[in-house]
Amino acid sequence: MRIVIAEDSVLLREGLTRLLAEAGHDVVATAGEGEEFLRAVGQHEPDAVVVDVRMPPTFTDEGLRAALVVRRRWPGIGVLVLSQYVEERYATELLSGRPHGVGYLLKDRVADLAEFLDALDRVAGGGSALDPEVVAQLLARSSHPLVGLTPREREVLGLMAEGRSNAAIAAALVIGGGAVEKHINSIFAKLGLPPADRDHRRVLAVLHYLGAG
Amino acid sequence: MADSGVASGPAAGAPPASALGRAVRPVVSGRTWLAVIHLLTGPFIGVVAFAFFVTAAAAGVALLPVALVGVPVLGVTVWACRRFAAFERARFAVMLGVRMPAPRRDLSPGVSWWRRTWRALGSLVTLRQFGYALLRLPLGLVQFALVIVVWSLPLALLGMPVLGWLLPRLWAGADTGPVLGDRAGLAAAAALGLLLLLAAPQLTRALAVADIAIARYLIGPGSSADMTARIGELERSRARVVGAAEAERRRIERDLHDGAQQRLVSLAMDLGRAKARFTDDPEGARAIIDQAHAEAKEALVELRNLVRGVHPPVLADRGLDAALSGLAALSPVPVTVRADLPVRAAPSVEAIAYFVVAEALTNIAKHARATRAEVSAERRGDVLHIVIRDDGIGGADPRGQGLSGLADRVTGVDGKLSVHSPAGGPTVIEVDLPCGS
Numbered sequence: 001m002r003i004v005i006a007e008d009s010v011l012l013r014e015g016l017t018r019l020l021a022e023a024g025h026d027v028v029a030t031a032g033e034g035e036e037f038l039r040a041v042g043q044h045e046p047d048a049v050v051v052d053v054r055m056p057p058t059f060t061d062e063g064l065r066a067a068l069v070v071r072r073r074w075p076g077i078g079v080l081v082l083s084q085y086v087e088e089r090y091a092t093e094l095l096s097g098r099p100h101g102v103g104y105l106l107k108d109r110v111a112d113l114a115e116f117l118d119a120l121d122r123v124a125g126g127g128s129a130l131d132p133e134v135v136a137q138l139l140a141r142s143s144h145p146l147v148g149l150t151p152r153e154r155e156v157l158g159l160m161a162e163g164r165s166n167a168a169i170a171a172a173l174v175i176g177g178g179a180v181e182k183h184i185n186s187i188f189a190k191l192g193l194p195p196a197d198r199d200h201r202r203v204l205a206v207l208h209y210l211g212a213g
Numbered sequence: 214m215a216d217s218g219v220a221s222g223p224a225a226g227a228p229p230a231s232a233l234g235r236a237v238r239p240v241v242s243g244r245t246w247l248a249v250i251h252l253l254t255g256p257f258i259g260v261v262a263f264a265f266f267v268t269a270a271a272a273g274v275a276l277l278p279v280a281l282v283g284v285p286v287l288g289v290t291v292w293a294c295r296r297f298a299a300f301e302r303a304r305f306a307v308m309l310g311v312r313m314p315a316p317r318r319d320l321s322p323g324v325s326w327w328r329r330t331w332r333a334l335g336s337l338v339t340l341r342q343f344g345y346a347l348l349r350l351p352l353g354l355v356q357f358a359l360v361i362v363v364w365s366l367p368l369a370l371l372g373m374p375v376l377g378w379l380l381p382r383l384w385a386g387a388d389t390g391p392v393l394g395d396r397a398g399l400a401a402a403a404a405l406g407l408l409l410l411l412a413a414p415q416l417t418r419a420l421a422v423a424d425i426a427i428a429r430y431l432i433g434p435g436s437s438a439d440m441t442a443r444i445g446e447l448e449r450s451r452a453r454v455v456g457a458a459e460a461e462r463r464r465i466e467r468d469l470h471d472g473a474q475q476r477l478v479s480l481a482m483d484l485g486r487a488k489a490r491f492t493d494d495p496e497g498a499r500a501i502i503d504q505a506h507a508e509a510k511e512a513l514v515e516l517r518n519l520v521r522g523v524h525p526p527v528l529a530d531r532g533l534d535a536a537l538s539g540l541a542a543l544s545p546v547p548v549t550v551r552a553d554l555p556v557r558a559a560p561s562v563e564a565i566a567y568f569v570v571a572e573a574l575t576n577i578a579k580h581a582r583a584t585r586a587e588v589s590a591e592r593r594g595d596v597l598h599i600v601i602r603d604d605g606i607g608g609a610d611p612r613g614q615g616l617s618g619l620a621d622r623v624t625g626v627d628g629k630l631s632v633h634s635p636a637g638g639p640t641v642i643e644v645d646l647p648c649g650s
Contacts, residue, residue, distance in 0.1 A: 060530050085517060087527045088542075089535035108513045111506065133542055140541035141550055 001124055002046040005030045006037035006063055007082075008055045016050060016110070023117050033057065034066040041070055041077065048078035048124040052107075053090065064090055071102065078124035082107045088137035091130060092211075099163070099203050103129035118168075128163035128203050135161045138210040148190045156183040160206050239414035244310070248421045251308035252360045255353030255424070258304075262297060263350040266343065269293065284331075291333045294342040298432035301345070311425050314434040345431035352427065356420055363409075363416045370406025374399040454625035457618045461523075468519050476512035480505050518543060522571045524564060533563045533597075537570060537588060544574045546583050546603070553591040558648040565626060566590065566599055566646055569619050573601040573642050576615055581605025581640060597646040607638030616642075 003025050007013040010032075017027045028044045031037035033056045041049060049070055055062040067079050071094075080103040081094060091104050103123040109131065110116050119129035135158045139146065146154060152173075159169045170180045184202075188195055191209055196202045239245055269290040276283035302313045316338045333339050377399050434440075483505035490498040521539055528536040534552040541548040557563065570588055577586050583605030590599045609616060611632040623630040627647055634640040 054526065060526065085521070085525055085527065085539070087525075087531070087535060088538040089527065089531050106517075108510055108517075111510050111513075136542035137538040140548055141538050 001025045001048060002028050002044065004028060004040050004044055004046045004049045006049065006055065006066060007052040008032045034062045037066050038069060041074065046077060048080060048120060050080050050082060053081060053083040064094065067094065080120055080123045086131045086134045088134055088141055091134045095207060099128045099207050101126045104134060105129060105131045106133060122163060130162045132158065132162060142210045144209060149187065153183055153187050156180065157187055157206065160202060161210060163203050236411050240410060245414045245417055247308045248417050249360055252356045252420055256350060256357045259350030259353040262346045266290065266346045287334055291339050294339060294346060297346050298342045301428065301432055305425065305428060309421055309425060313429055316434055341431045356424060359420055360417065363413050367406045367409035367413055370402045371410065373402045450624050453621035457621045460618065465523065472515040472519065473512045476508050476515065480508045480512065483508065528563060528567055529560065532557045533566055533590060536567055537590065540571055540574055541588065545578050546586050548574060548586045548588060551589045556592060558597050562597060562626060562646050562648055565622050566597055568622060569644050570599065570601060572615060572619055577603045577605060595648050597648050599644040601642045603640050605638050605640060607634045607640050608636045609634035609640050
C-alpha cells in the first residue's frame with residue numbers, strides 16, 4: 001500500500017515510517033505541515049494518508065482541515081487521522097455524511113501494531129475505523145435514548161460504530177458469528193433502523209442514528 | 214446619561230438663544246415635564262408598595278412561630294423588595310436620566326437558599342430597600358403636593374388678568390371684587406405668576422434632586438461602608454482564587470509524579486531488565502517487554518486523562534459544548550450531556566465552566582455511588598447556566614474541600630454556585646457564570 005504521512009513531530013514521523021515500512025507498506029512521502037502534505041498527496045496520489053490533527057502553523061486543527069480537503073478532492077484515498085486526543089466533534093466533521101474510507105484513532109492505538117494495521121487496511125479499502133473513545137462520546141451525546149438495549153447489545157452497537165466487521169465483533173466479544181448477527185438484528189429492530197447487510201451501510205445507519213455523519 | 218443628569222438647561226451645541234428664550238426653554242423642556250410626571254406618579258406607586266410590603270412583612274413575622282412558615286414568606290418579601298428597588302431604579306433612569314448602580318448581592322459561595330434568605334433578612338441593603346418601599350408613599354404625597362403648588366400657583370396668578378378681563382364680559386353684572394377689579398393688582402399678580410413660572414423648573418428640579426438623593430441612599434449602590442465590605446469580600450475571594458489555583462498546581466504535580474512519571478520509571482527499569490536478559494533468556498525478556506508495552510500505554514492514558522481534566526485543546530478550538538463530550542466519555546458513571554450554546558463565552562469563563570464540570574463528575578465517580586449523571590449547559594442571556602445532576606446518595610458538603618474550591622473559582626468571576634444534596638440524594642449542582650464583557 002502506498003502511503004503519505006503528515007506529522008510534525010520528527011520522532012513520531014520517523015517511527016511511523018519505520019513501522020509501516022516494516023509491515024510491508026510503501027511510505028512515498030512525509031510532510032510536517034498542511035500545505036506541504038496536500039502537495040505531496042496531489043503528486044503521489046497514494047492509497048491512504050495518515051494525518052496528525054495538530055500541526056503548524058496554528059497547532060489547533062490544521063491536520064483535520066487538510067484531511068477534509070483530501071476527502072473532498074480525492075474521494076478514493078483512505079484518510080486515517082491520528083491524534084493525542086480524540087473528540088466526537090472532530091469525528092462528526094470528518095465523517096460528514098460519508099463514513100467511507102475514513103478513520104479517526106488515538107495515537108496510542110499505534111502501539112497495538114496488528115490492530116493499527118488492520119484499521120489502516122479497512123480505511124484504505126473504503127471502510128471506517130473510529131476510536132472506541134469517540135464512540136463512547138457519541139453515545140453520551142446521542143440525542144436518541146438507547147434505553148431499550150441490553151448491555152451486550154450496547155457493546156455490539158459500539159463495535160459496529162467503530163467500523164468493525166461481524167467477524168471482528170465476534171472475535172472481540174468471544175462469541176459466535178450467529179450470535180453477533182442475532183444481536184445486530186435485534187439492535188436494528190429496537191432502534192427502528194432499516195435492515196442493512198453490507199458493512200458500510202450498517203456503519204452509516206448506526207453513525208447517523210448517533211448523530212454523527 | 215450623566216450621573217447628575219437632571220439639568221434643565223438647553224442642550225450643549227444648540228444655537229445661542231435670546232435671554233427670554235433661555236428663561237422660557239426650561240418651562241417647556243421635556244426633561245422638566247418628565248420630572249413632573251415622575252414626582253406626580255410617586256404616591257400611586259407608593260400606595261401599592263406600602264400595602265404590599267406591610268402585608269407581606271406582617272404575614273411573614275406573624276407566621277414565624279408557625280413551624281418557620283414565615284421564612285419563605287419573608288424570603289419572597291426580600292425578593293420583592295429587590296425587584297421593587299430595581300423597578301424604581303429603572304424609573305429614575307427613564308424619567309430623570311439618573312443611572313443608579315444596584316447594590317452588590319451576597320455572593321458567598323455554596324450557600325443554601327435558607328441561609329441566603331436568613332442573611333438577606335439581616336442585611337443593611339435589604340433593610341434600606343424595605344425602608345424605601347414604605348417611605349415611597351409619604352414621600353410621594355409630600356412631593357405630589359409640592360409639585361402641584363409649584364406649578365398651579367404661577368398658572369393661577371397668570372390666569373387672574375384673564376379672569377378679570379373675561380368675567381365682566383361673560384356676566385354683565387359680575388362682581389369682580391377688590392382684586393380682579395384692580396388693574397395694578399392684576400399686573401402685579403401676573404408679574405409674580407410669570408416669575409414663579411420661570412422658577413418652577415428650578416423648583417421641580419430641586420424636588421427631583423432631593424428624591425434622587427433619598428433613593429440613592431436607600432436603593433443605590435450603598436454607602437462607603439458597603440464598599441469597604443465589598444472590597445473586603447473581593448480581597449478574600451481573590452485570596453481564595455489564588456489559593457485554589459495553587460492547590461490545583463500542586464495536584465497536577467502530584468498526579469504527574471504518582472502517575473505517568475512512576476510508570477515511565479518502571480518502564481525504563483523493565484526495558485533495562487529485558488535488555489540484560491535478552492541473550493540468555495529470550496522468553497523471559499519477551500514477557501518483560503509485554504509488561505513494559507502495557508505500562509507505556511497506561512502512561513499515555515494517564516497523561517491524556519490528566520490533560521483532559523485541566524484544559525483539553527478542543528476547549529479552545531471548538532468550545533465548551535464540544536469539550537464536554539470528552540468528559541462525559543471519561544466518566545465511569547454513564548453521563549448524558551445536553552448543551553445549548555449558540556454563542557461562545559470568554560475563554561476564561563469556558564475554562565472555569567469546564568473545570569467545574571470535570572471536578573463535579575470526578576466527585577460523582579468517587580463519592581456519589583450514582584448509576585447515572587446528567588450535565589446540561591445553556592446560555593440564558595448574559596449568563597452561562599450549568600446543571601450537574603446525579604442519582605447518587607447525596608450528602609455532599611458544600612464546605613468540603615472539593616466543592617468550596619469550585620465555589621471559589623466561580624465567585625472569582627462573580628458567578629454563583631449552589632449545591633443541593635440532601636442525604637439520600639439526588640445531588641444537583643447549579644452554576645451561573647456571567648459572560649458579559
